[in-house]
Amino acid sequence: xxxxxxxxxxxxxxxxxxxxxxxxxxxxxxxxxxxxxxxxxxxxxxxxxxxxxxxxxxxxxxxxxxxxxxxxxxxxxxxxxxxxxxxxxxxxxxxxxxxxxxxxxxxxxxxxxxxxxxxxxxxxxxxxxxxxxxxxxxxxxxxxxxxxxxxxxxxxxxxxxxxxxxxxxxxxxxxxxxxxxxxxxxxxxxxxxxxxxxxxxxxxxxxxxxxxxxxxxxxxxxxxxxxxxxxxxxxxxxxxxxxxxxxxxxxxxxxxxxxxxxxxxxxxxxxxxxxxxxxxxxxxxxxxxxxxxxxxxxxxxxxxxxxxxxxxxxxxxxx
Amino acid sequence: xxxxxxxxxxxxxxxxxxxxxxxxxxxxxxxxxxxxxxxxxxxxxxxxxxxxxxxxxxxxxxxxxxxxxxxxxxxxxxxxxxxxxxxxxxxxxxxxxxxxxxxxxxxxxxxxxxxxxxxxxxxxxxxxxxxxxxxxxxxxxxxxxxxxxxxxxxxxxxxxxxxxxxxxxxxxxxxxxxxxxxxxxxxxxxxxxxxxxxxxxxxxxxxxxxxxxxxxxxxxxxxxxxxxxx
Numbered sequence: 001x002x003x004x005x006x007x008x009x010x011x012x013x014x015x016x017x018x019x020x021x022x023x024x025x026x027x028x029x030x031x032x033x034x035x036x037x038x039x040x041x042x043x044x045x046x047x048x049x050x051x052x053x054x055x056x057x058x059x060x061x062x063x064x065x066x067x068x069x070x071x072x073x074x075x076x077x078x079x080x081x082x083x084x085x086x087x088x089x090x091x092x093x094x095x096x097x098x099x100x101x102x103x104x105x106x107x108x109x110x111x112x113x114x115x116x117x118x119x120x121x122x123x124x125x126x127x128x129x130x131x132x133x134x135x136x137x138x139x140x141x142x143x144x145x146x147x148x149x150x151x152x153x154x155x156x157x158x159x160x161x162x163x164x165x166x167x168x169x170x171x172x173x174x175x176x177x178x179x180x181x182x183x184x185x186x187x188x189x190x191x192x193x194x195x196x197x198x199x200x201x202x203x204x205x206x207x208x209x210x211x212x213x214x215x216x217x218x219x220x221x222x223x224x225x226x227x228x229x230x231x232x233x234x235x236x237x238x239x240x241x242x243x244x245x246x247x248x249x250x251x252x253x254x255x256x257x258x259x260x261x262x263x264x265x266x267x268x269x270x271x272x273x274x275x276x277x278x279x280x281x282x283x284x285x286x287x288x289x290x291x292x293x294x295x296x297x298x299x300x301x302x303x304x305x306x307x308x309x310x311x312x313x314x315x316x317x318x319x
Numbered sequence: 320x321x322x323x324x325x326x327x328x329x330x331x332x333x334x335x336x337x338x339x340x341x342x343x344x345x346x347x348x349x350x351x352x353x354x355x356x357x358x359x360x361x362x363x364x365x366x367x368x369x370x371x372x373x374x375x376x377x378x379x380x381x382x383x384x385x386x387x388x389x390x391x392x393x394x395x396x397x398x399x400x401x402x403x404x405x406x407x408x409x410x411x412x413x414x415x416x417x418x419x420x421x422x423x424x425x426x427x428x429x430x431x432x433x434x435x436x437x438x439x440x441x442x443x444x445x446x447x448x449x450x451x452x453x454x455x456x457x458x459x460x461x462x463x464x465x466x467x468x469x470x471x472x473x474x475x476x477x478x479x480x481x482x483x484x485x486x487x488x489x490x491x492x493x494x495x496x497x498x499x500x501x502x503x504x505x506x507x508x509x510x511x512x513x514x515x516x517x518x519x520x521x522x523x524x525x526x527x528x529x530x531x532x533x534x535x536x537x538x539x540x541x542x543x544x545x546x547x548x549x
Binding site for chain 1: 388401
């Protein structure tokens with residue numbers, strides 16, 4: 001079997017295995033960092049459905065993350081504690097709003113698309129920030145009661161970071177598998193074609209705007225799911241999630257990891273958090289170093305870290 | 320099958336097509352000849368819905384498609400092979416075919432059949448479009464149009480920049496397709512076009528200057544000199 005096939009099967013299998021046993025081996029603090037990596041990694045992988053697969057740079061992804069988070073916080077405050085309901089409603093709300101935002105945004109490309117999504121993001125941020133009666137503004141919405149799960153008769157609570165980690169891990173795993181299936185479906189193929197040239201897609205009968213709206217909606221929905229998870233993990237929804245600087249995170253993670261590889265953004269998220277943890281031990285100015293790392297990666301690893309590694313490993317391999 | 324009536328098309332403010340009429344019936348290959356910038360591509364693009372005419376009408380299979388968008392025209396059965404062999408260079412040859420949308424109930428050109436028709440491409444099935452030679456890319460472009468299960472084919476300068484041997488192969492392929500559907504061929508290379516076409520139109524400065532059978536066009540030296548730089 002070719003190296004490529006080995007890598008495509010063994011790579012994810014090893015990753016899943018490592019992530020499954022990791023919490024048993026590392027200190028609790030790192031279990032929490034890992035949960036954060038997985039949640040933001042899911043956000044970045046769904047964001048990359050736009051950047052990597054459709055060639056669209058969305059700068060308002062934080063809005064959908066925030067919608068998921070607020071939806072979870074509001075439901076928990078209102079006394080709804082069914083985990084699946086919370087996950088579903090968060091995704092559904094993100095889906096509806098992403099479909100509306102997508103409808104207006106996908107008509108344009110490139111910088112115009114980035115600006116429209118940025119504009120929608122700031123609009124939704126302002127609502128979260130200023131609608132104090134519902135969101136409590138910049139104080140954020142705290143979550144006091146976490147949902148529980150009935151696991152084969154046993155009641156599992158998520159106050160323990162390890163339980164929380166396994167919840168995050170399971171949901172992210174399912175979501176990533178779904179996204180993988182989408183990317184490798186005929187829809188994913190046409191999407192890649194629109195990235196290369198949208199005009200030519202219409203020459204073969206493709207309805208480009210509709211394809212893009214669907215991609216945008218899927219991306220927003222899974223980002224909303226990441227937001228729900230983050231609200232549970234963080235016990236708090238704040239307007240900060242919807243700020244444009246938060247929307248930059250999946251962009252940075254995808255570029256660090258590599259937009260051309262499906263799991264690149266997840267790797268980027270891991271590198272992002274590991275760097276933060278290491279640098280913060282020495283200095284508070286971690287953003288300064290992140291900036292330097294970002295510049296170096298863009299110059300020396302234009303395909304991102306995972307993308308460059310993969311193409312180095314597969315050099316000369318048949319496709 | 321296809322009827323273009325007095326269309327006027329603009330690119331922004333430039334007035335390109337100043338009243339073009341043409342007709343393609345089933346069973347024929349019709350060529351549209353003219354120099355660079357005469358309006359050939361614009362005519363094809365107007366028909367495809369890529370650049371709608373401001374005036375005039377285009378009927379395809381009895382339906383007015385003058386204002387219809389490109390993807391709908393393709394789904395209705397207008398197969399389009401754009402100029403400069405615009406295939407997807409990042410996708411493999413097979414993927415280039417797989418993305419072709421078709422609403423046809425009867426699939427006359429399944430993907431395997433396309434590879435039988437173009438045995439050369441079968442070897443490159445999993446190679447990226449951008450790694451192929453110009454002639455191979457042109458074959459991908461034609462096969463991709465067939466994958467949309469067209470009822471008519473529009474070819475825009477298929478032999479531009481190709482070696483004579485390849486042009487020879489292409490003309491065989493195009494003639495072979497004639498038994499399946501009519502073809503409109505926009506071409507600068509009059510020798511090539513008149514060899515395979517039944518009828519032809521000569522366009523210059525956005526107006527049809529001459530129309531007739533391929534034989535009449537071949538015999539008319541004045542037209543050739545004035546409009547075709549042969």
